[in-house]
Amino acid sequence: MNNNLEIFSYMEKYDYEQLVFCQDKNSGLKAIIAIHDTTLGPALGGTRMWTYDSEADAIEDALRLAKGMTYKNAAAGLNLGGGKTVIIGDPKKDKSPELFRAFGRYIQGLNGRYITAEDVGTTVQDMDLIHMETDFVTGISPEFGSSGNPSPVTAYGVYKGMKAAAKEAFGTDSLEGKTVAVQGVGNVAYTMCEYLHKEGANLIVTDINKEAVNRAVEAFGAKAVDPDDIYNVDCDIYAPCALGATVNDETIPQLKAKVIAGSANNQLKSAKHGDTIHEMGIVYAPDYVINSGGVINVADELNGYNKDRAMRKVETIYDSLLKVFEISKRDNVPTYVAADRMAEERIESIRNSRSQFLLNGHHTLSRRK
Numbered sequence: 001m002n003n004n005l006e007i008f009s010y011m012e013k014y015d016y017e018q019l020v021f022c023q024d025k026n027s028g029l030k031a032i033i034a035i036h037d038t039t040l041g042p043a044l045g046g047t048r049m050w051t052y053d054s055e056a057d058a059i060e061d062a063l064r065l066a067k068g069m070t071y072k073n074a075a076a077g078l079n080l081g082g083g084k085t086v087i088i089g090d091p092k093k094d095k096s097p098e099l100f101r102a103f104g105r106y107i108q109g110l111n112g113r114y115i116t117a118e119d120v121g122t123t124v125q126d127m128d129l130i131h132m133e134t135d136f137v138t139g140i141s142p143e144f145g146s147s148g149n150p151s152p153v154t155a156y157g158v159y160k161g162m163k164a165a166a167k168e169a170f171g172t173d174s175l176e177g178k179t180v181a182v183q184g185v186g187n188v189a190y191t192m193c194e195y196l197h198k199e200g201a202n203l204i205v206t207d208i209n210k211e212a213v214n215r216a217v218e219a220f221g222a223k224a225v226d227p228d229d230i231y232n233v234d235c236d237i238y239a240p241c242a243l244g245a246t247v248n249d250e251t252i253p254q255l256k257a258k259v260i261a262g263s264a265n266n267q268l269k270s271a272k273h274g275d276t277i278h279e280m281g282i283v284y285a286p287d288y289v290i291n292s293g294g295v296i297n298v299a300d301e302l303n304g305y306n307k308d309r310a311m312r313k314v315e316t317i318y319d320s321l322l323k324v325f326e327i328s329k330r331d332n333v334p335t336y337v338a339a340d341r342m343a344e345e346r347i348e349s350i351r352n353s354r355s356q357f358l359l360n361g362h363h364t365l366s367r368r369k
């Protein structure tokens with residue numbers, strides 16, 4: 001999309017269903033809810049709070065992230081569609097109970113077409129405020145019978161997914177003695193490092209936040225490097241766990257890793273970068289498959305949260321990735337294309353199985369009473 005905001009043509013191109021603008025003067029709420037596809041079920045996706053350079057950037061982010069959730073939820077085998085919200089604002093300064101409650105009322109107005117949860121810049125406490133106005137929110141506090149913060153579960157899924165990628169690249173899924181370069185040791189990556197350390201992996205870490213680095217150095221004996229140096233360190237696995245688009249023209253020539261497996265969303269700057277790393281023989285674990293543990297966990301709340309059941313489902317990320325690698329080899333396509341095929345095939349098969357007429361209260365026969 002460009003700054004001319006050709007919204008409808010963009011929505012048509014990628015087949016978006018709905019874009020909702022939410023404004024509340026009293027609380028300062030400015031939010032955009034994007035619903036991409038609800039073939040599989042209601043759209044579930046987190047709420048990101050971020051300071052955007054322009055409104056166009058915020059709309060584009062909401063749209064891009066919502067489509068990612070359609071693919072993530074489909075690939076994870078969830079009966080959920082894809083959506084996402086961005087709230088324009090600084091999470092350190094602009095939060096208030098009024099803002100999240102106003103936002104909750106907008107979600108309620110969508111009557112279940114969209115269900116939210118945490119994303120970058122929002123917390124369990126924010127979800128609890130939203131919950132005061134709507135039930136269409138997950139990742140709320142455990143005292144409400146909920147699953148709480150999804151990050152540790154995302155971390156477990158990334159760890160399992162990294163093992164699957166290691167199996168593909170090295171012939172064994174053991175990470176003992178492997179060196180993992182971790183970019184960003186925040187909520188997800190810290191717990192991921194715990195699993196890796198326990199298995200005997202060597203860790204190289206970086207973060208723009210010095211405290212986060214020090215914590216990892218102290219707890220796991222990790223080696224610290226400067227943020228710009230993480231790409232060219234000697235390692236087996238590069239784990240992007242901070243921002244998106246870090247696999248790009250500048251970073252790819254520096255990479256020594258044989259595997260890319262981390263939690264960040266939208267790791268490839270563009271599709272061509274997925275093609276390049278494929279040609280180089282790097283095993284890339286597609287981001288939305290490996291980082292789906294959080295959404296799998298919060299989705300479990302919709303059936304009455306059961307932690308064991310959720311964790312068992314998160315473990316299937318290992319097999320999903322093996323399937324992606326198999327499709328990649330079978331069809332001779334990069335793994336990001338293979339993952340898209342896996343997700344699209346599932347959406348299409350459900351769409352087709354739903355073409356049959358079903359009696360409900362909203363069709364023409366209901367007028368005959």
Ligand SMILES: NC(=O)c1ccc[n+]([C@@H]2O[C@H](COP(=O)([O-])OP(=O)(O)OC[C@H]3O[C@@H](n4cnc5c(N)ncnc54)[C@H](O)[C@@H]3O)[C@@H](O)[C@H]2O)c1
Binds near residue numbers: 212
């Ligand atoms: N939290 C979840 O459950 C979840 C689920 C799916 C995907 N993700 C994705 O995983 C990533 C990490 O999520 P999180 O919840 O751990 O976030 P977080 O904010 O807790 O951690 C990110 C860390 O990256 C650091 N960072 C930012 N820019 C950096 C840079 N240029 N170089 C090095 N470090 C940098 C930050 O200082 C922070 O410590 C995000 O991309 C998020 O979208 C998270």
Ligand SMILES: CC(C)C[C@H](N)C(=O)O
Binds near residue numbers: 265292295
């Ligand atoms: C529903 C949330 C747990 C989603 C999470 N923020 C993600 O990007 O997968």
